[in-house]
Amino acid sequence: MTLYAGNLVGQTGSDGTVNTGVAANYLKATSPFTNFGTRQLAVLSVAYTGADTTPTIQNSLFSQGVRALQQNAEVYAVYTPGSGAFVAIVAYDTEWDGQVSSASTISDASFAKLEAAVSAGITGTPTVTITQASVTGTTFTFA
Numbered sequence: 001m002t003l004y005a006g007n008l009v010g011q012t013g014s015d016g017t018v019n020t021g022v023a024a025n026y027l028k029a030t031s032p033f034t035n036f037g038t039r040q041l042a043v044l045s046v047a048y049t050g051a052d053t054t055p056t057i058q059n060s061l062f063s064q065g066v067r068a069l070q071q072n073a074e075v076y077a078v079y080t081p082g083s084g085a086f087v088a089i090v091a092y093d094t095e096w097d098g099q100v101s102s103a104s105t106i107s108d109a110s111f112a113k114l115e116a117a118v119s120a121g122i123t124g125t126p127t128v129t130i131t132q133a134s135v136t137g138t139t140f141t142f143a
Contacts, residue, residue, distance in 0.1 A: 047085035068121025
């Protein structure tokens, strides 16, 4: 058994190339800045018609929307709803896009499949619009 060399960066990986699987994101600082050795996160705005803005109401449309999102993406954070929408942070590679091929590539950039899945989980199946934020400085812009 070989001794630990004390340096995980620059070590030969299982496929014979340097850095494979050891420190894939080591010293990276490229946009979107959410995967420093972790999963890439996405900040989403989930807007829907008939959204109530009182999260304390039992089985509110907001509560139903959050549960529907949780069934279709790995949710890290949900923020207080306001004016028919809420913001959530999800793991980018877990968003339901209607595909089962590549786990790291979201093939439905329009979020149509995720929107349909969230809409189906809310009473009355309202129109749901999901947009991803782009971040510049301290400004979040939902396209």
